[in-house]
Amino acid sequence: MTMRCDVQATEDTEGTERRLITASSVGAVSSLATSMRRLSYHLVASTIAALFVVPLLWATLASLRMPGLPPPQGLSWLADPLTLGNYRRIFDLLPLGSYLLNSIIVACVSVLLTLIIASWAGFAMARLPGPVRGRLVILAVLLRLVPLPILWLARFILFSRLQINDTLWALIAPAWMGTSPFYVLLFYWAFRRVPGDLFDAARLEGASVLQSWALVAMPMVRPTAASVVVLSFMHYWSDFINPLIYLKSERNYTLAVGLRTLQQLDLTNWPLLMAGAVVMMLPMLLLFLLAQRAFWVAGGVGSRQ
Amino acid sequence: MNRRYHFSLFLLLVPYLLGTLVLVVVPLLLTLPLALTEYNGLGRPSWVGLAHLQGLLSDPLFLTASGNTLYYTALLVPLRVLAALALALLLNRRRGLGLYRAAVYVPTVVPGVAYALIWLWLLNPLYGPLNGLLALFGLPAPAWLADPATALPALVLAGLFQLGESFVVLLAGLSAIPNDYYQVAALDGAGRWQRFRYVTLPLISPWLLLVAMRELIASVQNSFTPALLMTGGGPYYATLFLPQLIYNTAFDQLRFGQAAAMTLVHMVSIIIALLVIYRLAGGWGYDDEV
Numbered sequence: 001m002t003m004r005c006d007v008q009a010t011e012d013t014e015g016t017e018r019r020l021i022t023a024s025s026v027g028a029v030s031s032l033a034t035s036m037r038r039l040s041y042h043l044v045a046s047t048i049a050a051l052f053v054v055p056l057l058w059a060t061l062a063s064l065r066m067p068g069l070p071p072p073q074g075l076s077w078l079a080d081p082l083t084l085g086n087y088r089r090i091f092d093l094l095p096l097g098s099y100l101l102n103s104i105i106v107a108c109v110s111v112l113l114t115l116i117i118a119s120w121a122g123f124a125m126a127r128l129p130g131p132v133r134g135r136l137v138i139l140a141v142l143l144r145l146v147p148l149p150i151l152w153l154a155r156f157i158l159f160s161r162l163q164i165n166d167t168l169w170a171l172i173a174p175a176w177m178g179t180s181p182f183y184v185l186l187f188y189w190a191f192r193r194v195p196g197d198l199f200d201a202a203r204l205e206g207a208s209v210l211q212s213w214a215l216v217a218m219p220m221v222r223p224t225a226a227s228v229v230v231l232s233f234m235h236y237w238s239d240f241i242n243p244l245i246y247l248k249s250e251r252n253y254t255l256a257v258g259l260r261t262l263q264q265l266d267l268t269n270w271p272l273l274m275a276g277a278v279v280m281m282l283p284m285l286l287l288f289l290l291a292q293r294a295f296w297v298a299g300g301v302g303s304r305q
Numbered sequence: 306m307n308r309r310y311h312f313s314l315f316l317l318l319v320p321y322l323l324g325t326l327v328l329v330v331v332p333l334l335l336t337l338p339l340a341l342t343e344y345n346g347l348g349r350p351s352w353v354g355l356a357h358l359q360g361l362l363s364d365p366l367f368l369t370a371s372g373n374t375l376y377y378t379a380l381l382v383p384l385r386v387l388a389a390l391a392l393a394l395l396l397n398r399r400r401g402l403g404l405y406r407a408a409v410y411v412p413t414v415v416p417g418v419a420y421a422l423i424w425l426w427l428l429n430p431l432y433g434p435l436n437g438l439l440a441l442f443g444l445p446a447p448a449w450l451a452d453p454a455t456a457l458p459a460l461v462l463a464g465l466f467q468l469g470e471s472f473v474v475l476l477a478g479l480s481a482i483p484n485d486y487y488q489v490a491a492l493d494g495a496g497r498w499q500r501f502r503y504v505t506l507p508l509i510s511p512w513l514l515l516v517a518m519r520e521l522i523a524s525v526q527n528s529f530t531p532a533l534l535m536t537g538g539g540p541y542y543a544t545l546f547l548p549q550l551i552y553n554t555a556f557d558q559l560r561f562g563q564a565a566a567m568t569l570v571h572m573v574s575i576i577i578a579l580l581v582i583y584r585l586a587g588g589w590g591y592d593d594e595v
Contacts, residue, residue: 045395049408052466056415058434059423121321124314136318139325145579146329147522149529149548150572153555153564154332154339157346177324184321209313238416240530245556256418263422263534270426277419288414292407295414295473 056281063087063274086275090262093272096279098251099258106168106254107236110175114232115225118178122187123213127199137188140181152245159246170246171239171254179235183228186298190224191217223297230294234284255280336572339565346559357566367567369542370550371574373457377528377546378578380461382520386513389471394505397479406476413469417530424463425450425535450536453543460531460544464524471516478512479505514586518579525575547571 064082067089090096125136155173159165164173178184194217202212218225240256247253253261262276288295340357342350361367392409396402412420427435428449436446449459482505490500529548532538538545538553547567555564 045402045405048392048395049405052412053408055423055427055466056411059426062426117320117324120317124317127314128311143325143329145518145522146333147572147575148526149551150336150568150575151329151332152551153561153568154335155328156555157335157339157561158327158332160346173328174324176320177328178321181325203310209310209317213317234414234416238418240416240418245552256416259418259422260534263425270429270432273422274426277422280419281415281423284414284416285411288407288411295410295469296477298473 056285059274060278063271063278065271067269067271086271087279089272090276090279093265094258094262095250096255096258099253099255102168102252103237103254103256106171106239107233109168110172110179110236111229111232113172113175114179114183115228117176118183118228119187119218119221119225120213121178121184122189123191123217125184125188126191126194127196137185140185140188143181144185148241152241156245165246166248166252168252171236171242174242175232179232182298183232186224186228187221190221194220223293226291227294227297230287230291231298234287237284336565336568339562340569342562344561346561350562353562357563358569360563361566361570366542366545366550370545370547371570373543373545374525374528374547377457377461377544378521378524380458381464381524382517384461384465385468385471385520385524386517388465389468389475389516390509390513392468392472393475393479394501397476406472409472410469412466415467417527418534420463420467421531421534424531428459428463428535451540453539453541456536456540456543460528460535463531463535464527467527470523471520474516475509475512478509482508510586514583517582517586521578521582522575525571 063086064084065086066081066083067086125133128136156165159170159173164170174180198216198220199212202216207215238256239254240260243252243254243257244260247257250258250261259276259280263273339350341352341354343353344350396406396409415423427433430436430446430448430451433449435449439446447455450456486504486508487500490504495503525546526548528546529552532544532546532549533552536544538549548571551564551567551571554560554567
């Protein structure tokens, strides 16, 4: 919606500009040059934008092809009889319902934990005195630089000692550290922008730390909280490596690892595989379209690091 | 009162610090002693000293995987940073570009497994649309993932489009440059290239440094899913990367000590690479020429 408004607004201002230019003594030649330049700019930009979207569109269209038909040679966009049969078929082939349920459980529990733990940490960091705060920020920045593959092995051994291997808890575990130190930093920066007097006032009114977190701090940083919810939901929904490493029994599988079995079942049935990919991808695309702001907020703040 | 307040603030930090301790600090510390033992995940670890670390030097699989990882990152990281910068420059500032920006970000939100499956099909030599497109222009059709010479570049091509995070960071970095600078530069008669070279580049370089470091770490760890699903490390180990070798050694062959030794080498080489990037970036930061 906002995007459309933006476009509208620009067209308006551009229209005004053009009228002004036309009215001016520069005349029609320069106006023509400007619109030619603008046209070629949009041509280039839309071609590049299409490069990023068309492959996904292709895959979606391929998932609507009847299985069993000979695969198309060359480029063909639309299959002749379009069918949703592949989607029904993957639900028959795989216990997709149970995968979906596990994915949703893991994502929801982890998002909730992440929201609480990351915002607590960010709030405490923002309110603690300078030297401590500085050290905690450096810690978080350094933690962001730790590549995950170097933790797989030792975490596996640790998790088997804690007896959470092959349970959904192994997938939720990263939420106990706020999932990513980046989310802690996002909250920290957001809380730093809130005037400290507000918290001091709450303190004088006798509010406990927990109360001023819940009643004063959190309502002030809603966009950041929304960002963290959206980004961490995507993180857990897409997570493939953790379930691959820590899960054994199929009843615990999430969608990401479950879809891998689809590939192992029938590698050449492309419409079926693409249907699986779409089932996994579509919720994320919808989330992105609905909550696009979350990504720009995170990027804008993240660039301060 | 103040002390009590600070103490209760500290309590809010406890879950995060405890989680970090258990999930990051302890595993990091555990890796070193583990690398010096023979351990299959069940019985008791037995001490072997530096044998695993020495063995890696003559382990052909480890050397191949290290070389591939280096090649992959040396190809993907600069390409992704430059592409993200080019896109950010193209789509910066003007209003009404929201749709283009969103389109550029879209591949980044696609989950790794779905993305790998989609590219597996796009790159299929016989039925894939990419070769269909090439045939349309009369270009030769490579075997992509089936050919050891093109498999790794094909993975790089697929990975290139997931540059949304760097794109957004650089976009934010560009929009933080005050417009006045450009106006002053234009008054001084600076052309398009000069404005880029002497205004944009020096001011964006801290962001470029951040993005390059993040891309390095991300590209190594994100090589795992596409390689496992699209090539399985093949053909002939042409796309075997360190994360997958560590995974195979630990969880398929249950040679935890050996895998820990690889992890250790991997960790040290990433630290070195980060320092190299940092040094390189130091050469064209704020201080120079501007």
